[in-house]
Amino acid sequence: MKPAYFEYVRAESAEHAVQTLASAGGDGKVIAGGQSLMPMMNFRLVKPSVLVDINRIPGLDAVQIRGDKLVLGALVRHRMTATDALIAEHIPVLHHAMKHVAHLTVRNRGTFCGSVCHADPAAEMPMMSLLLNGVVRIVSPRGARALAAQEFFVGSLVTALEPDELVTEIEIDKLLPDTGWGFEEFARRHGDYALAAVAVTMRWREGLASNVRIGMMGVGEMPMRAPQIEAMLEGREINSTTIREAIDALRAELEPNSDLNASADYRRHLAGVLARRAITDAWARAEKGAAA
Amino acid sequence: MSAFDSSSVEMRPKMVGQRIKRTEDPRLLAGVGRYVDDISPQGTLHVAIRRSDQPHARIRGIHVGEAFTVPGVVAIFDATDIEGDFKPAVPTSKMKNYYATPIWPLARGKVRYVGEPVVAVVAESRYAAEDALEHISIDYEPLPFAIRQIDAVADDAPLLHEEAGSNVIISREFKRGDVDKAIAEAPVTVKGVFRMTRKTAVAMENRSYLAEWDKRRLALTLHSSTNIPGVIRDVLSSCFDLPGNRMRVVAPDVGGSFGGKGSLYSEEMLVCVLARKLGKPIKYITDRLEDLSSTSQAFDELMDVELAVDRDGKLLGLRADVIGDIGAYSIYPWTGALEPVQVVSFLPGPYRLEHYRGRIRGVLTPKPPTGPYRGVGRPSSTFAMERLIDMAARKIGMDPVEMRRRNLITADEFPYRTASGIIWDKSAFQECLQGACDHVDYPALVRERDKARKEGRWVGIGLSSYAELTGIGSRISVAPGMPINTGTETSSIRIDATGAITAAFGISSHGQGLETTLAQVIADELGCKMEDVEVQHGDSALVPMSTGTFASRSAVLGGGAATLASRVVKTKVLKAAAYLMNQPVEELEAAGGIIRSRASNVSMTFKEVANAVYSQMGSIPHEQREDLVASETYDPYLGTACSSTHLAMVEIDPETYGVTVRRYVVAEDCGRIINPMIVDGQVQGAVAQGIGAALLEEIVYDDQGQFVTASLADYLVPVATNVPQIGIVHIEADLPNNIGGFRGMGEGGTIGAPAAIANAVSDALSPLGIEVDTLPVTPERIFRMIEAARVKSTAD
């Protein structure tokens, strides 16, 4: 399985990259880690006329604090996300999620931003970008813009990026130190695309949950938040009754796909299981966090 | 041929039985192994293949479009372009109502499965060849088809091969006694329809072929990643009308096979045809998508079975109706009977059973042909039988170990003829069961399971006991009248003028370490140093007839032939040494490369003897002088029974339904072990494949006949986190009656594991009244079974 011909351009800067994309007339592709793109090119499912390699652009590989956000540049590799001290301190749920992302060799090359741009509904980073109210910063020959993660994902493997646009960084929320978190994923084998995964964060305020966030993947065309369920739990005590209510409501609103690995019914069931476990863990951690 | 006689080998440290590090390893570890794709003669051209995207269709037209404008493209061929250059391969058999589907390099007139080769592009690089493929379009006239075996057997099902008159081209029945009566009168019966789904071997090296036509000698050499080079040589010799000394098939280092590379492939024929036609070396390497969609597949059996027992657990009768999905062609050379017939002939297992009827229909469907895959039929039959045993045990309230103990053949009953006509010569059936139980402390394990259950955990224990025939001789054929002889193996040993020892075989090692194990046997039998022995294999030119390595035969047949040939050479060496040292030959013994006399302190090395025999004129009287060579062929005639009990403990997450194998033990009767490290490696690898079959692996075709599991992200093979540590118990019992006392043991793990895991999962789900009847038992399937049980219990 060999890729088709393309023109290869090693971008020296973001401007260079987007100019090249613009002159490709809609048929150019950006390559960073290549862990998702190259298999598709080898299968000839994707045949760009121009491949813009951004791996040598300086300054895109930083993880830094910007106010109450963390900013991950376009060349921040999964390996870096997994070991970065700022992420471990400020977003432990993301730190923890990294061990489920593919395998160590893939994590050496694959990038956070690249994974978000690939927008696989069964991948962890798109979901995390939603959970953490991500803001995607984009440049093009027309200037710069920012898109909330909610608007960035349009469909399965489809984003709102124009063909001449490049994502240079994604901002995600830092979480307050007493934030509890839970992360549950189920895959057939370690490192496989998940059949479903749920990530939850919340805080404990006088015995009640606050700032409840629920992110999910593998259960629809796109990664998702569960705003109705978040609202259901917000300001309430997390106990077996409230959890039961939340899970029932969650299952009722989900419309997962059926595929080779799992039917919609099983996915719906699984999502409920993972959500219950993640909510329970997040609450327990939040309680502990508040007590500390 | 004499049985293994330990007195014929003097008391000294032996190579056989030791954990000798492998001779193969240094080159493979250093990255200088030589697999087919590593070989690139000058001028090699590369092939890419357009494969059918239709399950069943007439080919109306093939258009190359702009393909020839692609830089680097040399030629494009379809079946009509190569017509007349050769004859097809025909997998003959004497079976009744059988149709031998001819095997051609490219589809002629019709395509019969998604993935069947239709057009070949030859170019300077694989990249260019694939570029050209994109220009080629094919007009198909779709034809009706039945993708599922249950539909393909119907009388009005559309025919894949009209000439056959039916899709059912294999039809056999084994019976003894009166099973209908036994079942009708039995106090207890259990039954089920068990489905082992379709699998594929997924060797890490994809199938790879390189053909070279020598214009000077008019000779063809095919480098093939095959494990049956001799078979390929013989059939291609016939197809191309080339004598065997001008048609050579070489299997260099081969990256695994598990049976998937153990048949003739269209692409092997294709590269040979093109090499001759174009006068250039032609290389074709399957990519992984092509491997998944066109390499032979296996295990796809639908088994409707019923077992009758009495209230003491004694087996009374077994009835089986099996439909085997054999794909779109009867595979060469084994025929489509290979797997399905073994399902019904091995179904009675290692048990005492008088009344049996096992019927099999092998049916054509639009899929790649069914061929050998580790265990061949026995993984499926063991799954069905061992499930029935457990179901019967549960029904009468008997422990499953006790159920087996009461029915496994005991030592005093050997040789035992099963209801299907297989003869178990002798094997440690009972001892393996006991060995597995002792290793885990079965009563304690049961208590552990019960305690876990009380805590709400879904834990289960499952066993499987099975027996198989290995090292099979010429009396037993997988399909009567098939075009090859698998019952013999030849070893040709020579000591040359420098004292170097070369041993040539027809076997074809592809991971089993035969370069090491056969050298161990030779070192012991001949008395030479192991490091002075070079084992040659994997080359049709080495011995007059060879088939290769498959069916757990190489240690028994290769080891047997090596033993015989070594003894002949040793006799010659000792005779020469006796003369040279002026000692009585009875007083001489050879070990570690040195010949010593017990009657005095003189000695000579093998090298010195060889030098004298070959290079010192007059050192031995010319009428006594013999070359230090021998070639012997061994035929064990029958097969050697080999058996094992597997025991698994699994835990199922009661919410996600993920299955984890917590403990796994294999107690096996392995005969005389040549290299314990290698034996353990075979067991572990085979069990891993069995775990894959039980929990992960499934080749899927949808209702449109389209191939769905098209990548390694879809067809899931076990990774390191899926396989537990495996306890291995070697049961030392009576050795079999073949030269060497060896048993073949390469396949056993794959035979026993699916059944053991299916039983363990069923045990874990037994409080819910669920029985596993389909493998792989995936979280999705468990979910469905639980939902069905919930609905049923609400309705009740």
Place this chain on the structure above:
Amino acid sequence: MNERTEITVSVNGLSYTRRIEPRMLLTDFLRHELGLTGTHVGCEHGVCGACTVLLDGRSARSCLMLAVQTDGADIETVEGQGTVENLGRIQQAFRDHHGLQCGFCTPGFVMTIADMLRHHNLDNDEEIREALSGNICRCTGYEHIVNAVRELAKERGALK
């Protein structure tokens, strides 16, 4: 389109300069352009790990890289780990523990393990197995490979 590009890359310490098509995969570059056939092709979609090499000291799937991307980089392949007459430490551990059968996946494992030993926690079998889970072996069932890595990890621990 598809103009040949010149790259200079260091492989196992030796520098190579070649003109190649940009679409040439790193696997094909190593195997056929440089004749280093120890790196194997198992799937060309980044799942099996047989093609793993080290790129600037970190494991990478060479089937998912274009050779042009490695211009100026340092690549290590299995051939750099040791020779037939002088096996490297990881290779020797594989030999001692019978961690290979057909040998096709082995170079990928060796290079992945080189990365694992340099950079990853391997404190117990679970961590070892998880780290190995990106490489498929069809022959061994993994146990002997895990044994080899356990020994290597212990040695590494003792050196610290």
